Amino acid sequence: MADDLPAIIATARETAPEIPAEIWEAVERAIRQQHGASRAYIARRSKGQHLHAIENADDDADAEKLARILGISPRRVRQLKEMI
Numbered sequence: 001m002a003d004d005l006p007a008i009i010a011t012a013r014e015t016a017p018e019i020p021a022e023i024w025e026a027v028e029r030a031i032r033q034q035h036g037a038s039r040a041y042i043a044r045r046s047k048g049q050h051l052h053a054i055e056n057a058d059d060d061a062d063a064e065k066l067a068r069i070l071g072i073s074p075r076r077v078r079q080l081k082e083m084i
Contacts, residue, residue, distance in 0.1 A: 005031060005032065005040075006028075009024055009027065009028050012027075044071070047080070050070055050072065050080055051083060051084060053066070053070055054066060054070075054077065054080055055084055057069075063077040063078050
């Protein structure tokens, strides 16, 4: 079984480059201590998060672009836009 935590931490580091490396090392140690040897499950974004992202998207962002960003189909983007 592969260890996914380094990839998850790398994604977090890219998202928040202002956070020092020693903080990320402490986060990794804490996660390993509390959740080591367990399978982690990371749920996909919820409908509410998708709606929030669509509401806050640039005016020039069409359904295809939003679909790529959110990892959903353009049809689903259009459905969600109708809810807003």
